[in-house]
Amino acid sequence: MADSLFSSMKISSSGMSAQRTRMDIVAENIANAQSTRTASGGPYRRRMVVFQATQGKGSFADLFSSKANSPMGVKVAGVAHDTTPFRQVFDPSHPDADSHGIVKYPNVNPVQEMVDLTSAGRSFESNVTVMQASKRMFLKTLNLLK
Amino acid sequence: MSNFLFGSEFHRLETALSARERLQSVRAANIANADTPNYKADTRTFDDIFHGMLKSDGSQMARTNPRHMEAGASGQDSLAAFSKHAGVARMDGNTVDVQKEMEQLAENQLMHEYTLRLIEDHLQGIKSAIKQGGQ
Numbered sequence: 023m024a025d026s027l028f029s030s031m032k033i034s035s036s037g038m039s040a041q042r043t044r045m046d047i048v049a050e051n052i053a054n055a056q057s058t059r060t061a062s063g064g065p066y067r068r069r070m071v072v073f074q075a076t077q078g079k080g081s082f083a084d085l086f087s088s089k090a091n092s093p094m095g096v097k098v099a100g101v102a103h104d105t106t107p108f109r110q111v112f113d114p115s116h117p118d119a120d121s122h123g124i125v126k127y128p129n130v131n132p133v134q135e136m137v138d139l140t141s142a143g144r145s146f147e148s149n150v151t152v153m154q155a156s157k158r159m160f161l162k163t164l165n166l167l168k
Numbered sequence: 169m170s171n172f173l174f175g176s177e178f179h180r181l182e183t184a185l186s187a188r189e190r191l192q193s194v195r196a197a198n199i200a201n202a203d204t205p206n207y208k209a210d211t212r213t214f215d216d217i218f219h220g221m222l223k224s225d226g227s228q229m230a231r232t233n234p235r236h237m238e239a240g241a242s243g244q245d246s247l248a249a250f251s252k253h254a255g256v257a258r259m260d261g262n263t264v265d266v267q268k269e270m271e272q273l274a275e276n277q278l279m280h281e282y283t284l285r286l287i288e289d290h291l292q293g294i295k296s297a298i299k300q301g302g303q
Contacts (some may be wrong), residue, residue, distance in 0.1 A: 026190040027192060030192045031196075033197050037196075037200030073203055073204040073205065075197075093194050093197035095197065096201050149199060152192075152195065152199050152200075155192070156193075156196065159189065159192060162281055163284065166291075
């Protein structure tokens with residue numbers, strides 16, 4: 023019976039860790055907003071997370087009663103590269119400038135990253151709220167035993 | 169399942185409690201997937217889950233009068249149908265409305281507590297009967 027409360031806590035924690043990953047990637051993008059060199063050559067390319075809904079893995083009951091509509095958690099399916107063109111700046115004195123004096127900078131837009139960061143923070147918080155609610159419900163149920 | 173002390177009413181309360189807990193995980197899933205592209209919000213209501221559970225263990229509520237409302241006819245009443253279609257897809261195809269989910273989460277929490285109170289009352293009644301009304 024309490025299994026669904028545990029599964030809802032698991033779902034919330036999957037949401038929290040997905041949002042944390044998103045924040046990590048945003049931090050990486052902002053930190054590398056000016057990086058003109060990478061190990062693979064060329065400037066840093068903006069990265070972004072891809073979220074995917076997962077069929078309630080974990081608990082045995084979920085698997086056993088695998089009705090198609092059991093509640094789903096979320097996971098990071100992968101990290102994709104943003105294929106938009108690089109920012110081009112005319113700076114002949116830069117060591118990475120090409121023969122025309124153009125330097126390619128990463129396609130990172132700080133404003134977009136900040137919006138993404140705020141959104142990830144808010145989503146993280148709402149998952150925390152749900153987890154606290156589930157925990158409270160569980161504790162209240164335990165009180166029946168008194 | 170139902171015996172002398174714990175009759176069908178108690179069983180129904182127990183099922184209601186389980187349904188509340190299940191609904192909690194439905195809400196958790198919607199909120200966890202608020203940023204997942206193409207995720208369609210799970211709009212199941214308490215009625216859907218509760219009557220689904222009652223149906224699966226064969227203890228459906230009886231209609232002793234044809235004028236009684238039919239239990240568990242979810243999606244039939246206009247409000248439920250409205251909430252099913254109200255989810256406007258955003259640009260990324262996601263239909264989760266976080267505000268609505270939060271409101272339903274709060275409601276679910278309160279109703280869960282209410283159900284617990286009813287169960288507690290029921291147990292208290294049995295206890296009192298066993299102790300001959302505290303004499």
